[in-house]
Amino acid sequence: MMQVEIITIGDEILIGQIVDTNSAWMGEQLNLIGLSVKQITSVSDKREDILKALELASTRAKVVLITGGLGPTSDDITKPTLCEYFNSKLVFKPEVYKEIERIFGSRGFVITDVNRKQAEVPECATVMPNHNGTAPGMWFEKEDTIYVSMPGVPFEMKGIMSDYVLPRLKERFTTQAIYHKTVLTQGMGESMVAARIEDWEKALPSSIKLAYLPQPGMVRLRLTGVDTNYERIKALVEAEAEKLIPLIDELIYGYNDDKMESVVGQLLAAQHATLATAESCTGGYLAHLITSIPGSSEYYKGSVVSYANSIKTALLDVKESDLEAYGAVSEQVVSAMAEGVRKIMGTDYALATSGIAGPDGGTPEKPVGIVWIALASASGTKTKLLNLGTNRQRTIHMTAINALSLLRKEISKKF
Amino acid sequence: MMQVEIITIGDEILIGQIVDTNSAWMGEQLNLIGLSVKQITSVSDKREDILKALELASTRAKVVLITGGLGPTSDDITKPTLCEYFNSKLVFKPEVYKEIERIFGSRGFVITDVNRKQAEVPECATVMPNHNGTAPGMWFEKEDTIYVSMPGVPFEMKGIMSDYVLPRLKERFTTQAIYHKTVLTQGMGESMVAARIEDWEKALPSSIKLAYLPQPGMVRLRLTGVDTNYERIKALVEAEAEKLIPLIDELIYGYNDDKMESVVGQLLAAQHATLATAESCTGGYLAHLITSIPGSSEYYKGSVVSYANSIKTALLDVKESDLEAYGAVSEQVVSAMAEGVRKIMGTDYALATSGIAGPDGGTPEKPVGIVWIALASASGTKTKLLNLGTNRQRTIHMTAINALSLLRKEISKKF
Numbered sequence: 001m002m003q004v005e006i007i008t009i010g011d012e013i014l015i016g017q018i019v020d021t022n023s024a025w026m027g028e029q030l031n032l033i034g035l036s037v038k039q040i041t042s043v044s045d046k047r048e049d050i051l052k053a054l055e056l057a058s059t060r061a062k063v064v065l066i067t068g069g070l071g072p073t074s075d076d077i078t079k080p081t082l083c084e085y086f087n088s089k090l091v092f093k094p095e096v097y098k099e100i101e102r103i104f105g106s107r108g109f110v111i112t113d114v115n116r117k118q119a120e121v122p123e124c125a126t127v128m129p130n131h132n133g134t135a136p137g138m139w140f141e142k143e144d145t146i147y148v149s150m151p152g153v154p155f156e157m158k159g160i161m162s163d164y165v166l167p168r169l170k171e172r173f174t175t176q177a178i179y180h181k182t183v184l185t186q187g188m189g190e191s192m193v194a195a196r197i198e199d200w201e202k203a204l205p206s207s208i209k210l211a212y213l214p215q216p217g218m219v220r221l222r223l224t225g226v227d228t229n230y231e232r233i234k235a236l237v238e239a240e241a242e243k244l245i246p247l248i249d250e251l252i253y254g255y256n257d258d259k260m261e262s263v264v265g266q267l268l269a270a271q272h273a274t275l276a277t278a279e280s281c282t283g284g285y286l287a288h289l290i291t292s293i294p295g296s297s298e299y300y301k302g303s304v305v306s307y308a309n310s311i312k313t314a315l316l317d318v319k320e321s322d323l324e325a326y327g328a329v330s331e332q333v334v335s336a337m338a339e340g341v342r343k344i345m346g347t348d349y350a351l352a353t354s355g356i357a358g359p360d361g362g363t364p365e366k367p368v369g370i371v372w373i374a375l376a377s378a379s380g381t382k383t384k385l386l387n388l389g390t391n392r393q394r395t396i397h398m399t400a401i402n403a404l405s406l407l408r409k410e411i412s413k414k415f
Numbered sequence: 416m417m418q419v420e421i422i423t424i425g426d427e428i429l430i431g432q433i434v435d436t437n438s439a440w441m442g443e444q445l446n447l448i449g450l451s452v453k454q455i456t457s458v459s460d461k462r463e464d465i466l467k468a469l470e471l472a473s474t475r476a477k478v479v480l481i482t483g484g485l486g487p488t489s490d491d492i493t494k495p496t497l498c499e500y501f502n503s504k505l506v507f508k509p510e511v512y513k514e515i516e517r518i519f520g521s522r523g524f525v526i527t528d529v530n531r532k533q534a535e536v537p538e539c540a541t542v543m544p545n546h547n548g549t550a551p552g553m554w555f556e557k558e559d560t561i562y563v564s565m566p567g568v569p570f571e572m573k574g575i576m577s578d579y580v581l582p583r584l585k586e587r588f589t590t591q592a593i594y595h596k597t598v599l600t601q602g603m604g605e606s607m608v609a610a611r612i613e614d615w616e617k618a619l620p621s622s623i624k625l626a627y628l629p630q631p632g633m634v635r636l637r638l639t640g641v642d643t644n645y646e647r648i649k650a651l652v653e654a655e656a657e658k659l660i661p662l663i664d665e666l667i668y669g670y671n672d673d674k675m676e677s678v679v680g681q682l683l684a685a686q687h688a689t690l691a692t693a694e695s696c697t698g699g700y701l702a703h704l705i706t707s708i709p710g711s712s713e714y715y716k717g718s719v720v721s722y723a724n725s726i727k728t729a730l731l732d733v734k735e736s737d738l739e740a741y742g743a744v745s746e747q748v749v750s751a752m753a754e755g756v757r758k759i760m761g762t763d764y765a766l767a768t769s770g771i772a773g774p775d776g777g778t779p780e781k782p783v784g785i786v787w788i789a790l791a792s793a794s795g796t797k798t799k800l801l802n803l804g805t806n807r808q809r810t811i812h813m814t815a816i817n818a819l820s821l822l823r824k825e826i827s828k829k830f
Contacts, residue, residue, distance in 0.1 A: 012628050014452040016443030017597075017637070019436050023457070028431030037429040039464070042438070042455035049454070056471070071605055071627060106784075107802050114606035132806060153629065155806060213432055277720075279699075283706025287699025287720045294774050294807060296698075296722070303720035304730075305692075305702045311717040311760060315730070345726060359709050392709060 002173045003038040004030050005057040009050060009068040009078055010152055013042045022067050022157055029161060033170040034178040034226070035063070045069055050081045058145045063169060068152030070135035079122065082149060086140055088124040096127055100134045125149075128164040132156045137164060146172075177230035179237045182213075182222040183244060184258055185251035186405050190214045193221070197247050200240075207233065208240055217398045218260075253408055260404045261289040267411040268299035268349075275407070276345035277303040278316055278337040280328060281355035281371055286400040301345045306337065316340030329354050329366055331374075331383050338376035349410070350376045351403045355386070357395045369395055373403045375410055382406065417588040418453040419445055420472040424465060424484035424493055425567055428457045437482050437572055444576060448585040449593045450478070460484055465496045473560045478584060483567030485550035494537065497564060501555055503539040511542055515549045540564075543579040547571045552579060592645035594652045597628075598636040598659060599673055600666035601820050605629045608636070612662050615655075622648065623655055631809055632816045633675075668823055675819045676704045682826040683714035683764075690822070691760035692718040693731055693752040695743060696770035696786055701815040716760045721752065731755030744769050744781055746789075746798050753791035764825070765791045766818045770801070772810045784810055788818045790825055797821065 006026055012018050020042060027037045038061050043049040050069075057064045069078030083089055097119035104111050118134040121127055128137035133151055137160035140147040148165050150157045185193060190212050194201070201210055207227050213220040223241060227233035245252060254263040268275055277286050287303035290296055304315050309328055312318040317340040318333055326332045334354040342350030355371025362368035371386040386402055388395040421441055427433050435457060442452045453476050458464040465484075472479045484493030498504055512534035519526050533549040536542055543552035548566055552575035555562040563580050565572045600608060605627050609616070616625055622642050628635040638656060642648035660667060669678040683690055692701050702718035705711055719730050724743055727733040732755040733748055741747045749769040757765030770786025777783035786801040801817055803810040 011626055012637075013439070014442050014455065015446045015595075015639075016439040016441070016452075017628060017635075019434060019439040020455075021434050024428070024431040024434040026431070027429050031430050037431075038459070039468075040429065040435075040455075040457035044453070053454075071629065103804075106804065109604065109607075112606055112610050114609055132804075132809075153631075155631075155809060211430075211432070279702075282703075283711075284694075284699035284702025284718055284720065285706075287694075287722075288697075288703045288811075291698025291700075291720070291722060292808065292811070294772075301723040302726040302730075303699055303718070303722075305699065305706075305718035305720065307702075307706060307712055307718075308716040308760075315717075315719075315759065344730065345723075393707065396703075396707070 001034060001036040002063070003061040004035050004063040004065060004169075005038050005061040006040045007050075007053050007057060007064060007066045008040070008042045008152070009045060009066065010042075011044050013068075014044055022152065022154055025154070025158065026065060026067075026161065029166055030169075031224075032178070032180055033166060034174045034176055035169060045077055047077055047081050047084070050078065051085055054085050054147070058143075058147075062145055063173075064145065064147045065165070066147065066149045067157050070149065070151045078149060079120070082125075082138070082140070082147075083122045086122055086124050086142055088122040090120040091123045092120050093127055094119070096121060096129075096136050099129050099131075099136070103134060128160050130156050130160055131163070132159045139164075139168075176226050177228060177233050179225045179230065179234045180222060180256070181237050181241050182220050182256050183241060183248075183252055184218065184220050184254045184256075185248055186218045186253050186260065186401065187251050188219070188248075190219050193219050193248065193251070197221075197244060200244055200247060204240060205236065208237060216394055217401045250409075253405060259293075260401055260408070262293050264404050264408050264411070265290070265293045265296055265299060267408060269295075271348075271411060273348040273411070274299055274301055274346075276301045276341045276347040276350045277403075278341035278350065278352040279303055279305045280307065280312070280334075280337070280353055281357045282353045282396050282399050282403075283307060283357075285396050286351065286353060286403055289400050289404070301347050304341050304344075312337060315344070317343070327366070329356055329370060329372060331372055331385070334372040334374040335376070335381045335383055338374040338381060342376045348377060349407060351407055352376070353399050353403055355388075355395065355399060357392045358390055359392060371395065371399045373399060373406060375403070375406045377410065382410070417450045417478070417590075418476040419450050419478040419480060419584075420453050420476040421455045422465075422468050422472060422479060422481045423455070423457045423567065424460060424481065425457075426459050428483075429459055437567065437569055440569070440573065441480060441482075441576065444581055445584075446593060446595070448581060449589045449591050450584060460492055462492055462496050462499070465493065466500055469500050469562070473558075473562075477560055478588075479560065479562045480580070481562065481564045482572050485564065485566045493564060494535070497540075497553070497555070497562075498537045501537060501539050501557060503537040505535040506538045507535050508542060509534070511536060511544075511551050514544050514546075514551070518549060543575050545571050545575055546578070547574045554579075554583075591641055591643060592648050594640045594645065594649045595671075596638045596652050596656050597671050598638070598656060598663075598667055599633065599669045599671075600636065600663055601633045601668050601675065601816060602666050603634070603663075605634050608634050608663060608666070612636075612659060615659055615662060619655060620651065623652060632813045665824075668820065674708075675816055675823070677708050679819050679823050679826070680705070680708050680711055680714060682823060684710075686763075686826060688764060688826070689714055689716055689762040691716045691756045691762040691765045692818075693756035693765065693767040694718055694720045695722060695727070695749075695752070695768055696772045697768045697811050697815050697818075698722060698772075700811050701766065701768060701818055704815050704819070716762050719756050719759075727752060730759070732758070742781070744771055744785060744787060746787055746800070749787040749789040750791070750796045750798055753789040753796055757791045763792060764822060766822055767791070768814050768818055770803075770810065770814060772807045773805055774807060786810065786814045786817075788814060788821060790818075790821045792825065797825070
């Protein structure tokens with residue numbers, strides 16, 4: 001497989017001020033088009049370190065992807081260093097300046113001299129527009145090796161990669177046909193899923209590889225087929241996926257790039273059904289996941305984040321006596337929250353969450369990590385008790401995913 | 416400053432299956448004891464790639480920290496490769512086996528042959544116990560260079576680093592003193608901040624370096640001082656920070672590891688004041704940021720995510736006539752939302768958001784990215800119009816940060 005190297009530039013990575021998430025995303029995307037990452041190198045904003053890293057990377061790979069160090073300020077020296085490496089000089093590019101003007105104009109900002117410098121790029125570079133920021137992507141070729149320099153801000157880098165770099169690399173280097181199919185599961189750990197599908201996995205043809213990609217609360221199973229013929233390998237991968245599906249049917253919530261929140265949204269939209277939420281421990285995160293999907297206003301009416309108990313009684317009709325008798329984290333209260341928000345928002349479905357995300361608030365009977373979720377609908381109210389451990393952010397995330405999963409299963413039944 | 420290199424081993428990093436968070440943590444910890452990371456290198460589980468990475472790292476640094484590839488399965492070849500590199504052989508170490516027995520015993524597991532192999536380590540290694548797992552840490556010295564091999568599981572690596580590696584390195588190498596101070600700003604782009612503080616930056620003493628660390632909607636300014644004397648460099652960095660602060664006073668929301676949402680939380684808690692939110696375009700994300708801070712229930716009562724207009728009128732007392740006359744994305748409606756939620760939740764402050772996050776819903780007069788935010792309090796209602804561009808997730812994030820910033824400024828005035 002064609003080898004690629006990634007170089008991330010920036011002192012902030014080396015001193016641990018930011019975690020480099022770019023490389024993992026790039027590695028995944030490159031794999032999808034049949035290219036493999038040989039090495040990831042993180043170096044400082046020092047001229048000689050960057051030069052050395054470029055030189056060494058070019059001895060190992062035919063493509064070198066570089067992120068970071070393109071800001072307009074003085075500590076960002078990637079551009080002059082690239083000029084030195086490619087024996088080029090910075091020139092002002094009017095088309096880059098136009099893009100900067102467009103971005104600044106649309107936000108009502110005034111362009112300073114420092115911004116103007118963003119339009120200076122090495123003469124030998126082919127510019128790739130950055131629609132999300134002022135530093136453009138740059139494509140270089142030298143002695144049979146391709147170098148691409150991109151900003152380190154993740155969504156700017158992702159835009160340039162998706163719009164330009166990945167399509168160009170695919171066109172140039174992808175000779176084998178590659179077909180991916182990812183089966184998305186929720187509700188069972190990696191090793192238990194592996195045990196369940198062991199026989200199927202062992203019988204996979206040699207042209208198909210299986211990868212387990214665990215995420216909190218989920219396991220993605222990625223099938224990758226490689227062959228000279230696209231239609232043939234696509235058919236083979238799909239046939240193997242068809243054999244896999246019945247083995248883990250109740251765990252599967254989607255395929256490929258689906259997200260739990262988009263799958264649930266599609267199901268609601270197809271049914272012309274509406275949803276509301278009432279959140280305690282998730283504190284708005286469930287609503288955030290649902291509304292992160294464009295077009296969610298079609299089926300989602302809103303949420304009452306009743307962080308304080310007084311809001312649970314005032315807005316959601318939770319009975320004071322239930323709060324006293326059972327506590328806010330109880331099956332009774334979470335059911336009342338779901339039923340209350342369904343009533344006041346007039347929706348078909350309503351989800352509610354109540355739990356102890358921690359680190360404080362736990363008791364011997366209800367330790368940190370105990371969460372109740374509820375789903376109210378015309379056919380009654382369902383509840384589920386979760387025990388999610390002591391990591392606050394993880395508990396919030398897992399609660400939301402479990403709540404969406406509860407709704408998904410309920411709606412799917414009706415199809 | 417003494418240079419350290421980090422090598423992370425594992426195919427799962429290169430294909431993007433996991434994000435390498437170990438390096439950032441190690442970089443931060445090493446910095447705190449005055450050691451600096453020269454380079455981070457991620458390589459595959461291939462013998463020759465590991466050997467080459469070790470060899471190159473040793474030409475640049477006196478300390479090489481290695482994580483990963485120590486699992487018991489066949490794809491983990493770090494140990495035999497280390498034997499080859501150090502010209503050593505694997506030997507069974509009873510003290511390591513005892514630790515494995517202890518861990519397995521405490522979890523009620525039976526030790527298999529595969530686990531027993533974890534007690535085999537290169538003869539020339541000094542073993543450092545792993546109290547959280549079965550693969551021990553290993554310390555090597557060769558031709559003046561120290562090599563440390565640790566498991567890749569973050570909490571196992573952190574245990575070995577904290578208990579053994581960091582104290583030993585500190586004792587051996589810490590001669591220079593390092594002091595960091597990061598000034599956190601919001602509300603102005605990197606280049607404009609740079610222009611504002613240009614004279615101050617140029618006059619910085621040579622022992623202090625400035626780095627601009629941009630994040631969506633924010634710029635962090637990190638001052639790093641290096642000297643032989645800790646108290647002296649600390650005083651010098653703090654003195655320079657004192658000169659910087661008045662230049663950008665209205666932009667600064669915190670220092671070092673502060674987050675906007677924790678700073679606002681601390682201000683509210685100090686005032687014994689309470690907060691509620693009413694969200695349209697942020698869709699629960701503002702509530703999520705606020706409640707991501709442990710202890711936020713002390714000052715935060717909740718949110719009404721009024722994604723549908725019917726919820727704005729039913730729950731927040733927004734007038735039907737205002738929605739018709741001005742539209743949901745208007746100064747009038749966002750003010751009514753803030754005032755409405757403040758009233759029903761009985762809080763001191765209330766924030767509201769209404770905007771067009773996109774990609775759909777824009778009009779020529781109100782294009783995608785137009786957002787109104789409002790802050791209601793006893794002293795009246797303030798509003799702000801934002802123009803945030805076309806990236807949905809970014810608009811949601813920037814709106815929430817701007818809303819929190821509006822509140823921060825309002826509360827800070829009172830101190």
